[in-house]
Amino acid sequence: PYDVLIVGGGPAGAAAAVYAARKGIRTGIASERFGGQVLDTLGIENFVSVKETEGPKFALALEEHVRHYDVDIVNLQRARALRRNGSLVEVDLESGATLKGRTVILSTGARWRTLNVPGEQEYRNKGVTFCPHCDGPLFKGKPVAVVGGGNSGVEAAIDLAGIVKHVTLIEFGAELRADAVLQRKLKSLPNVDVIVNAQTTEVVGDGQKLEALIYRDRASGEDKRLAVEGVFVQIGLVPNTEWLKGSLELSKSGEIVVDARGQTSLAGVFAAGDCTTVPFKQIIIAAGDGAKAALGAFDHLIRS
Ligand code: FAD
Numbered sequence: 001p002y003d004v005l006i007v008g009g010g011p012a013g014a015a016a017a018v019y020a021a022r023k024g025i026r027t028g029i030a031s032e033r034f035g036g037q038v039l040d041t042l043g044i045e046n047f048v049s050v051k052e053t054e055g056p057k058f059a060l061a062l063e064e065h066v067r068h069y070d071v072d073i074v075n076l077q078r079a080r081a082l083r084r085n086g087s088l089v090e091v092d093l094e095s096g097a098t099l100k101g102r103t104v105i106l107s108t109g110a111r112w113r114t115l116n117v118p119g120e121q122e123y124r125n126k127g128v129t130f131c132p133h134c135d136g137p138l139f140k141g142k143p144v145a146v147v148g149g150g151n152s153g154v155e156a157a158i159d160l161a162g163i164v165k166h167v168t169l170i171e172f173g174a175e176l177r178a179d180a181v182l183q184r185k186l187k188s189l190p191n192v193d194v195i196v197n198a199q200t201t202e203v204v205g206d207g208q209k210l211e212a213l214i215y216r217d218r219a220s221g222e223d224k225r226l227a228v229e230g231v232f233v234q235i236g237l238v239p240n241t242e243w244l245k246g247s248l249e250l251s252k253s254g255e256i257v258v259d260a261r262g263q264t265s266l267a268g269v270f271a272a273g274d275c276t277t278v279p280f281k282q283i284i285i286a287a288g289d290g291a292k293a294a295l296g297a298f299d300h301l302i303r304s
Helices: 011-021 036-040 055-067 132-139 151-161 180-187 283-303
Strands: 002-007 027-031 071-075 079-085 088-093 098-106 110-112 143-147 166-170 192-195 198-205 210-217 223-227 230-233 237-239 269-271
Touching: 002 011, 002 088, 002 283, 011 027, 011 036, 011 055, 011 071, 011 098, 011 283, 027 098, 036 055, 055 071, 079 098, 098 283, 132 151, 132 230, 143 151, 151 166, 151 180, 151 192, 151 230, 180 192, 210 230, 269 283
Parallel strands: 002 027, 002 098, 027 071, 098 269, 143 166, 143 230, 166 192
Antiparallel strands: 079 088, 088 098, 110 237, 198 210, 210 223
């Protein structure tokens, strides 16, 4: 068995692997797609000490750093079940194999919920984005839309209002679902409009650049065009934890519940990054969290 078996090869898993391997203990990392979400990211400008890089380049750097150490990398493998068996934790892969660890670190990340409308994929990174912290500054002085009136949508609109020219918040339902305090703040801002009862049906552009969002007014049935250069989709971040249901404690939204050391409800199983209850889903936070979980796992090993 591995001393530390990591499941998930994004920034959290990679950092955990480097920290575990540097303790001289047997470390393995299994992932479906080494690199994780950063593989889908164009520019990264907020990983401190790296002023500017690109997602695939960053993913390669993660892999090179991990390969510099004696770590077993099991790529293109999806985990489907986890259980404790005596002093070991077993992880079943979809290939049929079972990996074993004295400790396990789960770092399976999350995925953004998408609108699934025409143009959304085509204009991804050309105007359609999911991360206000990452991409807000790219839209300085421009009109943008935020889709989604829950807490993350309203927070994004408030955040963006300070950077961009104008924000239109589009909500499908008859009213916003965000906390009252956020809604009050939003209403106080001069450059934000809210449109409720609006179903986003398409995003359109000239092939290179996004030009407008099309929505259906659900009351009148009429299609309307909103001229914007950016669309921030904020309709939910889904943790990749479906396969863990029933084996350890998950929050209402499916995030793995962890303590300050990354320990989950199952002894010897730690978790890090976007798949956990740790707030704010960002590369630097996931990486720091992975380091923390590896140290937590090492501490567990020397005490057991
Ligand atoms: P992930 O990166 O999601 O990695 C999860 C890993 O687990 C992957 O290897 C995946 O294949 C694997 N996995 C999932 N399920 C299984 C399974 N069942 N079995 C085995 N393996 C599995 N953050 C920033 O800080 N700056 C940015 O500029 C930025 N831009 C972004 C742009 C886009 C388009 C997106 C989508 C995200 C962006 N983010 C950005 C967010 C950032 O990418 C995430 O916060 C970060 O990648 C989280 O790291 P993680 O290791 O927790 O998870």
